Amino acid sequence: MTIRVTFRPDNHQPPVIQTPLPTEHAHTSTPATEQVGVGRIRKHNLSSIEKDKEKIAEILDELESFIGLVTVKRLIRDLQAYVEIQKRRAQEKLIAEPLVLHMIFRGNPGTGKTTVARLVGRLFKEMGVLQKGHIIECERADLVGEYIGHTAQKTREQLKKALGGVLFIDEAYSLARGGEKDFGKEAIDALVKAMEDNKDNLVLILAGYRQEMEWFLQTNPGLRSRFPIHIDFPDYTLDELLAIGNLMLKSRQYELTPEAQGALRFHLQNLLNTHPYAGNARLVRNLIEKTVRKQAVRLFQKSSSSREELIQILPVDISLEET
Known part of the structure; x- marks a missing residue:
């Protein structure tokens, strides 16, 4: 049985391999039926091509993010x-x-x-x-x-x-x-x-x-x-590290106050000045996790907390200790 390989004009897809119907079906099928079948195959292939295009676009969008x-x-x-x-x-x-x-x-x-x-x-x-x-x-x-x-x-x-x-x-x-x-x-x-x-x-x-x-x-x-x-x-710049920190906090439904934003910038600048490999996301993640824990300890001392308090990160929550 001959297997035909068709190179489709779309560039996001590998060749389409089409296997003909067995001989006995070929004898009993009418030309009209065969054309309908081919049309369905083409429609299916086109749909698959479009889906793969979308997946590639999604991956590249993720890269750009x-x-x-x-x-x-x-x-x-x-x-x-x-x-x-x-x-x-x-x-x-x-x-x-x-x-x-x-x-x-x-x-x-x-x-x-x-x-x-x-x-x-x-x-x-x-x-x-x-x-x-x-x-x-x-x-x-x-x-x-x-x-x-x-x-x-x-x-x-x-x-x-x-x-x-x-x-x-x-x-x-x-x-x-x-x-x-x-x-x-x-x-x-x-x-x-x-x-x-x-x-x-x-x-x-x-x-x-x-x-x-x-x-x-x-x-x-x-x-x-x-x-x-x-x-x-390359190592991340100070502004990039700040953006990474804010993104990590946002994904956890936390938010820096303007004063805390300044405190985070100050601490990150100190780290860049004193550590040879400080310009990386791992260090920022450690600092953010420690900050979230310190905020929890601060709020735990109160009998209750408002929604705004649970979201806000204050300068006192940010520390370089053990980072």
């Missing part, structure tokens, strides 16, 4: 354009570039690397690049074993889980810290092999501090060429 990350957003949209154009070229039977989409994410903790990796998996699924689009997050302990042969086994297990999606390895540079005799090298070798064997159904993202990741790539000359996409995640 992230505070900051201007360069990251642009690079993700560039990737989307690159993938779509290669699909168009393939449809026109032109030479298309191979879709090697393994990435290096460089930046301090809390700058959005994991969040963006999850979004990338979902986007590539809707674009037909990945079958599942899920993400498996792991680190050295999940890949490196304690004896010869154990590392390859553990690494293969993580790779198997990630097939059809994204394998995200945080602090990836730690795999090379032990030198030639360290089991981490065995994990790297297994990852490199898997990248070749599953290049059409796996995206590998290595993440970590900027300088450490640069050192990591230098330890293995073959790694850099296997990761053509490098994305730097």
Whole structure:
């Protein structure tokens, strides 16, 4: 039985595979019935295409809603354009570039690397690049074993889980810290092999501090060429950190008074001046959670509280202690 592959003109969809009806049905069906059936198939396909377009638009809207990350957003949209154009070229039977989409994410903790990796998996699924689009997050302990042969086994297990999606390895540079005799090298070798064997159904993202990741790539000359996409995640500015804090509070139905807004700005500025990696969302989240707890302790001392009091955050609720 012949299976026909139709490349649809819409660029958000993979080819449509149409399997003809069995022979006995073909003899008994009238041309009119066949035309109706084809019409239904086309209508169904069109509906599916529109739904996938909407999903891609929703994912990109979510990306744009992230505070900051201007360069990251642009690079993700560039990737989307690159993938779509290669699909168009393939449809026109032109030479298309191979879709090697393994990435290096460089930046301090809390700058959005994991969040963006999850979004990338979902986007590539809707674009037909990945079958599942899920993400498996792991680190050295999940890949490196304690004896010869154990590392390859553990690494293969993580790779198997990630097939059809994204394998995200945080602090990836730690795999090379032990030198030639360290089991981490065995994990790297297994990852490199898997990248070749599953290049059409796996995206590998290595993440970590900027300088450490640069050192990591230098330890293995073959790694850099296997990761053509490098994305730097900058630290957040003071205004971006304030916006993140306000968004976190709003999502929990809290609100800063004007005075508390000034107090939060003052504390965040102090943190940026005294901590080398303070410009990240994780630190803001810790500060907001501590602030909410302090507000609860303050209100708990009263026998009752108004709705406005339960919502408002005052300057006294904001503190740098133990943050």
